[in-house]
Amino acid sequence: MELFKLGIKEAQEGLAKGEFSSSDLVKSIIERYHAKNDEIGAYLTFDEEDALRLAAENPKAVPIAIKDLINVVGQPCTCASKILKGYISPYDATVIKNLKASGFIPCGRVNMDEFAMGSSTENSGLGKTRNPYDLTRVPGGSSGGSAAAVGGNMCIAALGTDTGGSIRQPASFCNCVGIKPSYGRVSRFGVTAFASSLDQVGPMTKSVEDSAILLKALAGHDEMDGTTPRIDVPDYAKEIEGASMKGLKIGLPKEYFIDGLDPEVKRITDEAIKKCASAGAEIVEVSLPHTEYAMAVYYIIAPAEASANLARFDGVRYGHRSAASKDVFTLYTKSRAEGFGPEVKRRIIMGTYVLSSGYYDAYYGRAQRVRTLIKRDFDEVFTKVDALLTPCAPTPAFKLGELQDPLTMYLNDLFTIPSALAGVCASSVPAGFTAAGLPVGVQFICGGFEESKLLSVSKAFEDIVK
Amino acid sequence: MKIDVAYVAELARLELTDEEKSVFQPQLENIVKYVDMISKVDVEGVEPMMHGRAIVNAFREDIVRPSLPTETALKNAPQRVGDEFLLPKIVEGAES
Numbered sequence: 001m002e003l004f005k006l007g008i009k010e011a012q013e014g015l016a017k018g019e020f021s022s023s024d025l026v027k028s029i030i031e032r033y034h035a036k037n038d039e040i041g042a043y044l045t046f047d048e049e050d051a052l053r054l055a056a057e058n059p060k061a062v063p064i065a066i067k068d069l070i071n072v073v074g075q076p077c078t079c080a081s082k083i084l085k086g087y088i089s090p091y092d093a094t095v096i097k098n099l100k101a102s103g104f105i106p107c108g109r110v111n112m113d114e115f116a117m118g119s120s121t122e123n124s125g126l127g128k129t130r131n132p133y134d135l136t137r138v139p140g141g142s143s144g145g146s147a148a149a150v151g152g153n154m155c156i157a158a159l160g161t162d163t164g165g166s167i168r169q170p171a172s173f174c175n176c177v178g179i180k181p182s183y184g185r186v187s188r189f190g191v192t193a194f195a196s197s198l199d200q201v202g203p204m205t206k207s208v209e210d211s212a213i214l215l216k217a218l219a220g221h222d223e224m225d226g227t228t229p230r231i232d233v234p235d236y237a238k239e240i241e242g243a244s245m246k247g248l249k250i251g252l253p254k255e256y257f258i259d260g261l262d263p264e265v266k267r268i269t270d271e272a273i274k275k276c277a278s279a280g281a282e283i284v285e286v287s288l289p290h291t292e293y294a295m296a297v298y299y300i301i302a303p304a305e306a307s308a309n310l311a312r313f314d315g316v317r318y319g320h321r322s323a324a325s326k327d328v329f330t331l332y333t334k335s336r337a338e339g340f341g342p343e344v345k346r347r348i349i350m351g352t353y354v355l356s357s358g359y360y361d362a363y364y365g366r367a368q369r370v371r372t373l374i375k376r377d378f379d380e381v382f383t384k385v386d387a388l389l390t391p392c393a394p395t396p397a398f399k400l401g402e403l404q405d406p407l408t409m410y411l412n413d414l415f416t417i418p419s420a421l422a423g424v425c426a427s428s429v430p431a432g433f434t435a436a437g438l439p440v441g442v443q444f445i446c447g448g449f450e451e452s453k454l455l456s457v458s459k460a461f462e463d464i465v466k
Numbered sequence: 467m468k469i470d471v472a473y474v475a476e477l478a479r480l481e482l483t484d485e486e487k488s489v490f491q492p493q494l495e496n497i498v499k500y501v502d503m504i505s506k507v508d509v510e511g512v513e514p515m516m517h518g519r520a521i522v523n524a525f526r527e528d529i530v531r532p533s534l535p536t537e538t539a540l541k542n543a544p545q546r547v548g549d550e551f552l553l554p555k556i557v558e559g560a561e562s
Contacts, residue, residue, distance in 0.1 A: 015469070032508075032531070081468050081541065085467075087542050088541065088542060088543075090534055090538045090539065090541060090542070091534065105524070158507060160483050182518075182519070183517070183518025183519050184518060184519050184521075189472075190485060197516065197517045197518055198518060200518075223526045226522060226524030227517065227518070227519070227524070228522075229519075273493075290507075292503075293503065293507055294506050295500075296500060296501040296502075296503050297501075297504060299497060299500070299501050300501050300504070307478060311479075316551060316553060317542070317551055318542035318544070319541065319542070319544070320535060321542070321545065323543035325554065326554070326555050327554050327555070328553065328555075328556050332479040333476075333481035334481055334482060336478075336479060336480050336481070337480060337481035337482065337483075338495055342486070342489075342490075345475075345480060345482070345486070345490070346490055346494060346497075348480060349471060349474050349475055349478055349490065349494060350494060350498075351470075351478075352474050352477050352478040353469050353474045353494075353498070356474065356477060362505070363501070365502055365514060366505070366507075366509060367501075367504060368514030368515050369505050369509035369512040369513070369514050369515075370507050370509060370512075370516040370518060371514075372512050372514065372515040373507070373509070373512060373514055375515055387537075399542075405485070405493070405496075406493050406496075406497065407493075407496055407497055407500060412495075414529065418524075422518075423517075423518030423519045429537060448519060
């Protein structure tokens with residue numbers, strides 16, 4: 001039996017019935033890793049011994065692949081950056097503690113864009129990941145390793161992180177379900193920070209039900225992350241039982257149905273809308289008038305926060321230290337120059353610029369005000385509809401090396417950024433394939449802490465597409 | 467507004483090669499030009515949004531708890547002496 005093909009739900013059922021053990025699951029994933037990783041490159045490192053030890057100690061646990069910016073004690077945590085090559089985590093992130101307490105174990109470290117900055121995983125400083133559906137194409141990013149591992153059946157499920165679309169866009173490219181939880185739903189303690197007012201950890205899985213099970217394990221208040229409120233975590237898997245489109249009001253934000261949309265993405269999204277309508281959902285056109293400013297707001301706020309967060313990589317306490325440094329100043333400048341890749345450098349410079357004296361109010365201060373207007377658009381629209389349905393990414397997976405200009409690459413996140421800025425929850429759910437066989441997902445968006453509703457509409461959609 | 471990449475990189479403690487400077491300069495000018503579009507939005511009287519949700523101070527009890535053991539905390543140090551991180555001399559004229 002090819003156990004690596006299983007999802008969480010099936011794995012849990014098999015473990016409960018005693019059909020196989022956690023060690024059997026891990027062994028099957030290791031076999032698959034050896035067969036496929038040279039080709040797909042989903043994993044950066046895989047500590048087989050540690051995975052087998054954890055499985056032996058927890059014979060009913062389901063292994064989960066971990067994006068390489070989430071700390072797991074004793075494991076590397078490089079953020080796919082040369083600056084953290086050789087770094088070994090001294091402690092478990094809260095999400096890892098939560099996983100371990102809920103019948104899961106971490107298993108393998110998956111690739112990503114360096115420090116989660118990118119939309120193709122090509123910015124990884126440590127490895128190349130290919131799309132399992134077409135090896136000449138990117139898996140998306142920044143959680144490209146997670147998406148390739150799930151889509152390529154190289155794991156049971158994976159954790160990703162989403163700052164402006166980094167779970168949803170790769171999920172769309174690799175035929176997985178991805179959930180970006182509401183801001184504050186999941187703790188970030190022990191997750192290397194990119195843009196702290198946006199970052200969220202979320203599940204990337206083979207089905208919506210699997211995402212519901214995994215999110216339940218991840219979510220909740222953590223006293224080590226002050227942004228997590230004491231709001232109960234529902235049993236999401238139970239909440240989505242009997243999910244249906246009947247009686248749901250689904251909004252189509254007109255700003256997301258633009259002329260430049262890839263024709264195949266447009267066709268698949270249009271078909272998705274028709275399927276929702278014939279399954280009983282009421283479809284209405286709505287407007288989020290400040291959408292056009294979202295990308296500009298994001299590319300001020302995210303680099304600004306990143307430039308502050310990445311100041312900690314200075315060659316002093318951990319990470320790469322330049323051998324060429326003569327004094328403290330060159331220790332900083334040379335260690336960072338040698339350790340960071342080009343996209344990270346660009347964003348640090350951009351972020352430092354918008355925060356610098358004389359520009360702060362015009363850029364960072366103003367962007368925060370426009371962000372309020374974007375959030376108000378969502379508050380307003382969710383008084384009228386249960387969920388929004390939009391394309392997830394403007395195109396299917398593109399070719400490796402195809403997008404060279406940074407600004408063109410940024411446009412990948414056009415549809416995922418506004419909801420990230422608003423702090424609401426959103427999903428990417430597989431919707432179909434292009435003529436060339438590339439997967440395409442659609443995005444559902446619900447209000448803040450409305451994960452039950454988000455997962456229900458996603459499940460109802462999955463059921464009608466299957 | 468024009469971005470001076472070499473100057474900002476120095477503020478960010480980032481050494482750039484001449485080649486990087488010449489590649490980044492037009493790329494970043496392009497990005498700055500793009501984000502400048504927010505200057506036309508009317509934000510009069512609009513409060514800034516600092517976080518993904520409205521957050522007031524999140525306090526927890528001030529209790530002394532065990533932190534990472536020194537040896538664990540120093541494990542990833544690029545250079546150390548005893549229980550300390552080793553760094554080049556910082557204060558001018560001081561003994562190293």
